[in-house]
């Protein structure tokens with residue numbers, strides 16, 4: 001009985017943890033609000049206090065419903081640790097946490113996690129997560145009997161809700177104007193941002209039927225090119241390519257000398273579908289375009305299904321964390337965990353690995369399909385951050401010194417850009433090597449290469465790092481991507497798209513919405529899903545191909 005006197009009501013634990021989360025774990029939010037000048041006057045401070053109390057009430061209300069003997073402490077521990085993680089990424093990289101960021105995080109593999117580990121992450125986890133967890137865990141709580149517990153939980157939740165409503169009412173006008181003028185703030189409210197995003201993702205199957213896969217391009221067929229050999233097209237799906245850091249696109253540094261010599265065409269004004277891999281890659285291959293892709297009710301087949309339906313052979317080679325559904329019904333191989341004396345180490349490989357043994361991989365595809373054409377997708381590791389320095393071999397470290405700290409803010413900006421530019425220099429070499437490999441295949445195929453990156457990157461501009469900002473407020477550098485085309489002489493003859501014709505069109509504004517239709521156009525695949533106005537090559541393609 002003596003111990004019982006020291007026991008505390010669960011409500012106090014909930015209130016304490018909620019207040020801690022609203023204050024300390026929301027440091028990124030408070031810093032951003034300070035930088036926006038929102039604490040300028042007395043009114044600003046009062047609003048901040050009301051806002052913190054709103055977050056506290058909201059969290060306390062949610063946790064109250066879970067305040068049972070076996071669930072309360074695990075739930076609180078989970079919230080504390082998740083918030084500590086969130087706070088670290090928001091502080092270190094200035095990312096915002098929304099549905100697409102959480103979707104990305106859920107699809108992260110172990111080598112990507114390794115790239116993100118740092119002393120600073122450990123310190124934040126310890127201070128904001130582990131220490132308060134220990135306190136909560138040791139806190140003696142009197143849960144009482146379950147009927148009383150249910151009543152108390154419900155009363156607490158109602159009280160929290162009332163407090164929230166009251167706070168919103170008294171601070172309605174500053175709250176409404178702040179949220180309208182600074183949309184990014186909602187993605188900074190820790191951990192409600194992550195909870196909302198997880199809920200949104202979890203409810204997706206309810207909003208979108210995943211069983212019924214909508215077929216696409218049932219009428220697709222490859223046009224017969226008179227006297228032509230079958231096409232062999234390599235689609236290089238770039239990772240984290242900043243259009244502006246390509247020498248080809250007018251960058252001050254010569255990051256792309258090899259491509260320059262190959263005589264490629266480079267579209268300079270291309271906007272991505274999303275600001276993350278998980279958003280952009282499925283969208284590019286969906287053929288729906290950004291608006292329709294985001295609003296889609298059903299999952300549908302995509303570009304590679306249409307190409308296969310036209311009778312061609314398709315192979316997806318992945319040197320990264322997977323194809324995010326874009327290669328679901330297609331032959332695929334992962335090269336990121338192969339072993340190779342110079343190209344692979346530490347559980348990952350440089351992109352050059354994708355060219356190793358490619359002849360045999362293509363030869364293993366069905367012969368009757370190869371006779372109609374071959375499409376190979378190379379999914380690059382590219383310039384995946386924040387460990388850019390890991391993405392280029394020693395021989396391509398043209399710009400020094402390099403930032404080698406995963407906490408990008410610990411590096412000076414010049415060394416960060418150096419590390420990034422070296423990864424572009426290696427991509428330049430990889431793309432040029434791909435072209436050289438294609439040149440060895442010209443006796444059997446008409447060959448071509450198209451390189452388009454999934455999204456760009458922030459390299460410290462406006463104090464932002466990495467990518468994945470909500471699309472509407474993301475800076476241009478996260479959305480502007482390179483789009484580079486190489487056509488062999490025989491491909492030029494086959495399509496009529498000469499490099500001089502393409503050179504006249506490289507400044508036109510283009511988006512990822514064009515990707516699907518441009519690939520179909522290059523392959524001369526005819527289908528009702530093809531839209532000529534979204535084919536960047538259409539102005540240069542000759543109309544002389546016949547139907548098979």
Ligand SMILES: [Zn+2]
Nearest residue numbers: 240276277454
């Ligand atoms: Zn990506």
